[in-house]
Amino acid sequence: MTEILRANNLEFEVLGRKILSIQEMALEKGQVYGIMGPNGAGKSTLLKLLSFLDSPTSGNLFFHEEKVSAKTITLEQRRKIAVALQQSLLLDTTVFQNIAVGLKIRKLPRKEIKEKVNEWLKKFNITHLADKHVYKLSGGEAQRVNLARAMILEPELLCLDEPFSALDFPTKIRLIDDFKSILASAGTTVLFVSHDLLEVKSLTDELFILMDGKLMQQGPTEHIIENPNECTRSFINEWKSYLTI
Ligand SMILES: Nc1ncnc2c1ncn2[C@@H]1O[C@H](COP(=O)(O)OP(=O)(O)OP(=O)(O)O)[C@@H](O)[C@H]1O
Ligand SMILES: [Mg+2]
Structure with a gap:
């Protein structure tokens, strides 16, 4: 097994209050990890630290055994990590353009972008929505776009903060099912924050409480x-x- 991320003695304080204290945590390639805990446990804070969006007050992070921080991370390393948050923060344009944006930034040729976007639209079953403006999507559709936009970047590590929590039960189950088969074929390492045991049970191999x-x-x-x-x-x-009700 290849270790891709390790945290050592990670601490995070806000206004002198210790919010997070993690002695050791390691992620191995290809596994789907859940971080589960009650409201206010520090899940989102931990995800932001592990995806290098924020810096810990103290402690170290290693990406492929190399010491990295939010300040020292290289563009090449940053590109291996994708993050999708609860509020999908889609851009004011079509579904197609939203999914294409990351590849445009990476300056891929137009033809290749089109092919890849079409491929990911298909994988997430949203081909029929390609030309629709994202503001007209349902919550479930918007979350499919959000995930496709992250997965098209073919990240090594995908960090998700409660991506399904606003969805109604059948919508959530359908998306989780589709997402599971997408992940299985992509081999992506996933760090998935959730407070819902059903989501965690159906999606993750390993769990941190x-x-x-x-x-x-x-x-x-x-x-x-x-x-x-x-x-x-x-x-x-x-x-x-x-769950047994
Ligand atoms: N920037 C900040 N300033 C002050 N307090 C913060 C800040 N960020 C997080 N906190 C506090 O840290 C604790 C952990 O917050 P965090 O958002 O990580 O929890 P969470 O487990 O994601 O909760 P939820 O399930 O509600 O999303 C909370 O008590 C929160 O109020
Ligand atoms: Mg949170």
């Missing part, structure tokens, strides 16, 4: 769900009780 800024448990998702520890038991069991 974050509570109060600390990693309380980590391991294979199924194992954690079946064997929560002292710290995570009440949180996981509460979720499990909702």
Whole structure:
């Protein structure tokens, strides 16, 4: 297994308050990782640090064993990491143009951009929406565009912050199913923040449980769900009780 990202003694403080304290965390290539925890646990903060959008107060991050920070990251390294957030922040234009924008910035030839956009429209089942303005999309459609826009960059690491949380249940299940098969064929390493055990269970191989800024448990998702520890038991069991309703 190839390790692509490692965090050591990561701490993040805001106004003297310690929000995050992670001793060690490592991501291996091709795995789908979940970060799950209650509201305010520090999930989004951790995702921003691990995707080099923000800098920790102290501690180190290693990308392919090379020490990197939000300040020292090279363009080449930055291009290997894509981030998609909860609010999809799409540009004021068509679906096609939104998905094409990253490749345009990378100055790919027009023909190649067109081919790739068409390929990703197809993978996410949104070919029929290509010329539609993004402001006229439903939440589920917009989230498909958001994910296609990230995946077209063929990132090594895809960081997602609650991309499905605003979607109704059937829409969410359909998108997760499609996304799962897309990920399986792309082999992308994914770091997926969610507070929803159903999403985490269906999408992730490995899980980190974050509570109060600390990693309380980590391991294979199924194992954690079946064997929560002292710290995570009440949180996981509460979720499990909702899933069996
Ligand atoms: N820039 C900031 N200034 C002040 N407090 C912050 C800042 N960023 C995060 N926090 C605080 O840090 C804690 C963790 O926030 P974070 O957004 O990472 O949690 P989360 O697990 O993503 O929560 P949610 O499930 O609600 O999205 C919260 O108490 C939040 O209020
Ligand atoms: Mg959050």
